Amino acid sequence: xxxxQPHASSDDAGQTRQQENERMTELRDDKLVIITGSxxxxxxALMELAPAAVRAVGVDIADxxxxxxxxITSALGPSEPDVVIHCAxxxxxxxxxxxxxxxxxxxxxxTEKVAGFCAERGARLIYISTDYVFDxxxxxxxxxxxxxxxxxxxxxxxxxxxxxxxxxxxxxxxVRTQWLFGPGGRNFVAGIVDHARQGGEVWGVVDEIGSPTYxxxxxxxxxxxxxxxxxxIVHLTNSGYCSRAELARGALDAAGLAEVPISEISCADxxxxxxxxxxxxxxxxRWRELGLTPLRAWQEAMAEYVKLYLLETCTDRLxxxxxx
Ligand SMILES: NC(=O)c1ccc[n+]([C@@H]2O[C@H](COP(=O)([O-])OP(=O)(O)OC[C@H]3O[C@@H](n4cnc5c(N)ncnc54)[C@H](OP(=O)(O)O)[C@@H]3O)[C@@H](O)[C@H]2O)c1
Numbered sequence: 001x002x003x004x005q006p007h008a009s010s011d012d013a014g015q016t017r018q019q020e021n022e023r024m025t026e027l028r029d030d031k032l033v034i035i036t037g038s039x040x041x042x043x044x045a046l047m048e049l050a051p052a053a054v055r056a057v058g059v060d061i062a063d064x065x066x067x068x069x070x071x072i073t074s075a076l077g078p079s080e081p082d083v084v085i086h087c088a089x090x091x092x093x094x095x096x097x098x099x100x101x102x103x104x105x106x107x108x109x110x111t112e113k114v115a116g117f118c119a120e121r122g123a124r125l126i127y128i129s130t131d132y133v134f135d136x137x138x139x140x141x142x143x144x145x146x147x148x149x150x151x152x153x154x155x156x157x158x159x160x161x162x163x164x165x166x167x168x169x170x171x172x173x174x175v176r177t178q179w180l181f182g183p184g185g186r187n188f189v190a191g192i193v194d195h196a197r198q199g200g201e202v203w204g205v206v207d208e209i210g211s212p213t214y215x216x217x218x219x220x221x222x223x224x225x226x227x228x229x230x231x232x233i234v235h236l237t238n239s240g241y242c243s244r245a246e247l248a249r250g251a252l253d254a255a256g257l258a259e260v261p262i263s264e265i266s267c268a269d270x271x272x273x274x275x276x277x278x279x280x281x282x283x284x285x286r287w288r289e290l291g292l293t294p295l296r297a298w299q300e301a302m303a304e305y306v307k308l309y310l311l312e313t314c315t316d317r318l319x320x321x322x323x324x
Pocket of ligand 1: 090091106
């Protein structure tokens with residue numbers, strides 16, 4: 001577990017930040033890892049599961065907008081991290097379609113600035129990217145060698161973030177993942193369960209295929225990568241893949257809602273402003289070649305998430321879940 005407050009968001013954020021920066025420079029024995037987007041779904045899992053030998057410090061938008069120089073200064077200050085895991089990003093896929101400049105700012109420009117910070121301080125940058133950099137037409141899982149070809153604004157903004165990472169940060173790793181679910185964030189699994197519990201009709205897209213990935217499994221795996229001098233690109237997801245409809249069915253069954261029917265539709269029938277890749281499964285080949293154990297099956301991970309995090313409380317989460 002980390003020993004830091006994840007982020008400061010109150011009026012005294014400046015003072016807290018200064019104290020935090022002082023602590024950062026005082027305690028240089030442990031590896032200092034800064035996690036951006038630490039309030040988000042993946043970032044919060046990384047903070048919670050940080051190994052004892054690491055000093056994990058989280059920053060999020062309340063500490064500074066990383067797409068601005070002032071935000072970089074206020075969020076990251078004089079710190080000299082060994083590693084920055086850059087999870088912060090604009091993750092509303094339909095929002096990116098209607099306001100592509102926002103996605104570019106938070107995914108491309110912010111990454112450019114974080115990469116510049118890393119280059120200046122000699123820190124390794126681990127950038128979290130997405131299957132949405134691919135067009136989904138390959139027909140088999142994408143390897144790290146496949147050429148990206150995004151088909152929507154979100155994917156283009158994340159690819160621009162990848163390019164900034166590779167061009168600016170001297171020591172960098174890009175980790176692509178997909179269909180994240182986990183505590184503390186808006187996600188498809190929570191959205192489906194909430195929606196069904198509130199009596200809503202559940203729709204499931206049958207021709208959009210991916211690998212659902214549990215943020216806590218992903219976070220544990222990312223900490224393994226922090227410990228290894230890996231560069232380039234790594235694809236990382238839970239094992240197995242399914243359609244959105246199969247994921248919805250699995251989520252409802254795990255939540256004890258087996259009686260709730262799912263109306264199966266195709267992407268073409270779904271009223272969305274955004275074109276999504278049809279089959280964007282990520283082959284975790286490089287992860288396996290590194291000798292690392294494949295992440296468990298998505299069904300097992302999802303059952304754990306539903307049992308531990310969704311069965312007790314569920315009504316307050318957002319139902320805007322069809323984003324990734
Ligand atoms: N969710 C998925 O299914 C999925 C799939 C593949 C890849 N990814 C990638 O994985 C990463 C983590 O995803 P997630 O779902 O955990 O994200 P998330 O829950 O949306 O959290 C992202 C956090 O970053 C913050 N942020 C956005 N722009 C920022 C900026 N300019 N400066 C500082 N903070 C900023 C957000 O603040 P606000 O909320 O206030 O904007 C939010 O707290 C992202 O890079 C995403 O692209 C996600």
